Amino acid sequence: xxxLIQLRPRDEESDLDANPPLPSAPAGPNLMxxxxxxxxxxxxxxxxxxxxxxxxxxxxxxxxLLAGPAAAQRNAxxxxxxxxxxxxxxxxxxxxxxxxxxxxxFGAISDVVQKLVGVNRxxxxxxxxxxxWIIDAQFLAITWSDHVWxxxxxxxxSGVLLLLLTTGVIISGALFQRRTFCRYLCFLxxxxxxxxxxxxVELRADQDICRTCKAKxxxxxxxxxxxxxxxxxxxxxxxxxxxxxxxxxxxxxxxNDAIQVRARKPLSELWFLDKPKIEESFLAMAIMGIVLIQNxxxxxxxxxxxxxxxxxxxxxxxxxxxxxxxxxxVSVPVGLMALASKVASRGNLENTVTNxxxxxxxxxxxxxxxxxxxxxxxxxxxxGVVFSTVASLxxxxxxxxxxxxxxxxxxxxxxxxxxxxGVAGSAYTIRRITNRRYGSVARRxxxxxxxxxxxxxxxxxxxxxxxxPMAHRM
Ligand code: SF4
Ligand code: SF4
Numbered sequence: 201x202x203x204l205i206q207l208r209p210r211d212e213e214s215d216l217d218a219n220p221p222l223p224s225a226p227a228g229p230n231l232m233x234x235x236x237x238x239x240x241x242x243x244x245x246x247x248x249x250x251x252x253x254x255x256x257x258x259x260x261x262x263x264x265l266l267a268g269p270a271a272a273q274r275n276a277x278x279x280x281x282x283x284x285x286x287x288x289x290x291x292x293x294x295x296x297x298x299x300x301x302x303x304x305x306f307g308a309i310s311d312v313v314q315k316l317v318g319v320n321r322x323x324x325x326x327x328x329x330x331x332x333w334i335i336d337a338q339f340l341a342i343t344w345s346d347h348v349w350x351x352x353x354x355x356x357x358s359g360v361l362l363l364l365l366t367t368g369v370i371i372s373g374a375l376f377q378r379r380t381f382c383r384y385l386c387f388l389x390x391x392x393x394x395x396x397x398x399x400x401v402e403l404r405a406d407q408d409i410c411r412t413c414k415a416k417x418x419x420x421x422x423x424x425x426x427x428x429x430x431x432x433x434x435x436x437x438x439x440x441x442x443x444x445x446x447x448x449x450x451x452x453x454x455x456n457d458a459i460q461v462r463a464r465k466p467l468s469e470l471w472f473l474d475k476p477k478i479e480e481s482f483l484a485m486a487i488m489g490i491v492l493i494q495n496x497x498x499x500x501x502x503x504x505x506x507x508x509x510x511x512x513x514x515x516x517x518x519x520x521x522x523x524x525x526x527x528x529x530v531s532v533p534v535g536l537m538a539l540a541s542k543v544a545s546r547g548n549l550e551n552t553v554t555n556x557x558x559x560x561x562x563x564x565x566x567x568x569x570x571x572x573x574x575x576x577x578x579x580x581x582x583x584g585v586v587f588s589t590v591a592s593l594x595x596x597x598x599x600x601x602x603x604x605x606x607x608x609x610x611x612x613x614x615x616x617x618x619x620x621x622g623v624a625g626s627a628y629t630i631r632r633i634t635n636r637r638y639g640s641v642a643r644r645x646x647x648x649x650x651x652x653x654x655x656x657x658x659x660x661x662x663x664x665x666x667x668x669p670m671a672h673r674m
Contacts, residue, residue: 222472222474222636222637223472223636224439224472224474225464225468225469225471225472227404227460227462228402228462228463228464228465229462229463230460230461230462231401231460231461231462231463232451232459232460232461237461241446241448241451241461242448242451242452244452246448247302247303247447247448250302250303251302251303251305251308254303254304254305255305255308257280258305260276260277260280261276261277261280261281261362262277262359262362263277264276264277264278264280264355264593265277265278265281265355265356265358265359265362266355266356266359266363268355269355270355270356272352272353272354272355273585273589274589274592275355275589276586276589276590276592276593277355277358277359278352278353278355278358278589279585279586279588279589279590280586280589280590281358282352282358282578283578283579283582283583283585283586284579284583284586286575286578287572287575287576287578287579288579290391290395290568290571290572290575291572293391293392293395293396293398293399293568294395294398294399294400294466294568295399295400295401296399296401296446297392297396297399297401297402297441297444297445297446298389298392298393298396298441298442298443298444298445298446299445299446300392300445301382301389301392301431301445301447302445302446302447302448304382304388306365306366306369306381306382306386307379307382307430307445309366309369309370309373310369310370310372310373310379310381310382311373311379311430312373313369313370313373313374314373314374314378317374318373318374318375319374319375320376320377321375321376321377322376322377323376323377323380323383323384323432324376327380327384327385328384331383331384331385332384332390332477332479332480332483333479334384334385335384335385335386335387335389335390335483336390336479336482336483336486338385338387338390339387339390339391339483339486339487339490340486340490340526340530342361342387343490343493343494343526344522344523344526347493347497347522347526348518348519348522348523365386368381368385369381372385378428378429378430378431378432379430379431382430382431382445383431383432383443390483391483391487393442393443393480394442394480394483394484394487394564394567395564395567395568396441396442396444397440397441397442397467397469397470397473397561397564398466398467398469398470398564398565398568398625399441399466399469400463400464400465400466401441401446401461401462401463401464402441402444402461402462402464402469403435403438403441403444403446403450403451403459403460403461403462404435404438404439404459404460404462405419405435405436405438405450405454405458405459405460406458406459406460407436409456409457409458410435410436410456410458413436413456413458415454415455415456417434417436418453418454418455419434419435419436419449419450419453419454419458419459420432420433420434420435420436420450421453422449422453423453423455426449426452426453427449427453428449428450428453429447429449429450430445430447430449431443431444431445433450435450435454435458435459436458439474440469440473441469442480446461466625467564467565467625467628467629470561470562470564470565470629470632470633471629471632471633471636472636473558473561473633476554476557476558476560476561477557478553478556478557478560480557480560480561481537481556481557481558481559481560481561482534482560484560484561484563484564484567485530485533485534485537485560485563486530486533486534487567487571488533488563488566488567488570488658489529489530489531489532489533489534490529490530491567491570491571491574491662492529492532492533492661492662492665493525493526493529493530494574495574495662495665495666495670496525496529496665497522497525498577498670499665499668499669499670500668500669501668505525506518506521509521532661533563533658536654536657536658537556537559537560537563537654538552538556539650539654540555540559540650540651540653540654541553541555541556541559541650542555543649543650544559544646544647544650544651546646547642547643547645547646547647548637548638548643548646548647549643555647558633558637559630559633559647559651561629561633562626562629562630562633562651563626563654563655563658564626564629565621565622565623565624565625565626565629566619566622566623566625566626566655566658566659566662567622568622568625569618569619569621569622569623569625570619570622570662572618572622573614573615573616573618573619573622573662573666576611576614576615576618577611577615577670579605580604580605580606580610580611580614581603581604581605581606581608581611581670582603582604583603583604583605584601584602584603584604584605585603587601588601588603608669612666612667615666616663616666619659619662619663619666623655623659626655627652627655630648630651630652630655631648634647634648
């Protein structure tokens with residue numbers, strides 16, 4: 201069991217304007233005062249009652265992927281997973297943070313394995329130190345594999361991905377304490393944790409009550425009848441929603457009713473971060489690169505680019521060409537962020553790495569928007585496949601069902617609206633972080649200017665790609 205001291209890593213960042221202390225996020229209304237919400241979260245049926253249907257659908261998806269039709273357009277597993285679940289998931293992060301992780305079947309598999317054969321070793325130190333980098337690398341590797349081996353277009357490929365993840369979950373559940381996989385190894389968890397910082401709910405402990413607590417950190421450790429926090433959070437000191445799944449274990453374990461679930465302004469956690477991590481900022485920029493390459497490879501000009509590269513260089517290997525394009529696409533946002541941070545460091549007197557770590561988070565709203573806008577295309581242009589493939593499972597004739605749920609122009613308008621909201625959210629976040637951090641107008645201006653220019657460049661890139669006609673995947 202990790203000691204509590206490990207839960208409170210020292211903030212070693214250079215904190216030039218940290219004296220006097222920086223203002224912290226105001227507490228929003230406590231939703232636990234609404235008796236229905238309090239009753240649901242305190243119920244012993246929660247979150248199990250949600251896990252059961254999710255596990256049933258997961259079983260159907262896995263069965264279809266591994267044993268269903270080989271063509272993605274006719275496979276209900278592919279349609280449910282990539283056309284419905286994947287596009288909708290980021291919306292849930294913005295609304296209810298990492299709640300998905302509380303009902304995710306992988307978490308449940310980890311719990312069962314742990315109960316049956318778990319040896320409950322502490323989380324290895326290297327995972328605590330480098331887990332987020334491993335998640336970053338996985339995220340890039342899975343995106344690369346999708347393009348080179350066609351995971352999304354191949355039910356079998358998607359099935360193998362699920363099997364690999366399940367193997368990781370089983371090994372982690374057998375060896376380590378709590379949900380080590382979810383906290384330190386799951387690539388989806390990394391995405392959830394970044395996006396959940398923008399969510400409109402947060403779980404926090406009432407500090408006044410905690411100060412007088414004699415319950416030996418029951419919220420973290422659990423009690424005789426109630427497990428502690430599966431993701432190693434100590435609610436008393438928790439100041440981020442990145443690793444809280446709203447599983448409600450701590451609510452049930454705390455004998456003092458100190459846990460609050462509060463409403464908050466969207467994105468507000470990003471404005472008050474005190475301990476930025478470079479690996480989380482890197483993930484934010486890598487996601488931007490991934491969205492750019494995902495969009496680029498769906499355009500008809502992608503085939504022209506491939507043809508041009510082949511003609512000019514004589515290279516015909518798609519994996520090689522894609523790898524180069526992928527490295528370039530991910531490097532562009534990361535490199536531009538590094539450049540903006542270098543410029544900002546001249547004016548705000550903090551070093552480039554600190555600036556990169558701090559302001560990478562400001563691009564999360566644009567990340568979310570670009571990701572949502574990209575996925576909206578799949579949901580609305582290909583969403584009919586979900587109905588037709590599921591209908592055919594029950595013996596209905598689905599041949600005449602349309603694939604598109606909305607016209608191309610409607611989808612484009614919605615995409616541009618979502619992008620505009622993301623740009624506004626990122627610009628406002630840059631301003632909020634800067635104003636909170638730096639006292640003088642000169643330092644504020646020297647910081648906001650390069651990041652707003654960066655935001656402008658990324659926006660133009662995204663708008664340009666979204667304006668081009670995209671190819672269907674299904
Ligand atoms: S949340 Fe509850 S159990 Fe945890 S420290 Fe506060 S009062 Fe104690
Ligand atoms: S902090 Fe509480 S609600 Fe959040 S993951 Fe831990 S136990 Fe669950």
